[in-house]
Amino acid sequence: MKKEELLKKIGEQIRVIRIKKGLTQKQLAHLIGKDQQSIQRLEAGNINPSYIYLCEIADGLNVSLLDILNSLPA
Template sequence: MSFIVDMEKDDLLIRLGLRIRELRKVKNITQEQLAHAIGKDQQSIQRLEAGKINPSFFYLQEIAKGLGVSIHQIMENF
């Protein structure tokens, strides 16, 4: 059961990362530019977009602000 839950979490994190990447590309912003805008390093954005980290609510707020979108827009279609 735990394995299935972990797979679902991994899938959600990958989907979240892909959504953030999609929004970033629509805005024509590089990972480095987004990172600089929110005071993070490019590797942090890379890990987020790859679904390797589970971002906090505050990190998502920073990402949304850096992209000029709402958290709701990031979470659409989940």
């Protein structure tokens, strides 16, 4: 699969979970010591986040990284 597609898919999935949890981008960002723009770029698929970054996001969403990857659209 193409790199851009992979990034868009995981970004969209993170957005879905964030909204399901009732959080705004800013709220999620502040939970993990980042700012809203960071979350925006991630969800838009504009960056290639590091493993640690993904772990932090999962932590802020109160799910495991497995939960995020598990529900990725094929």
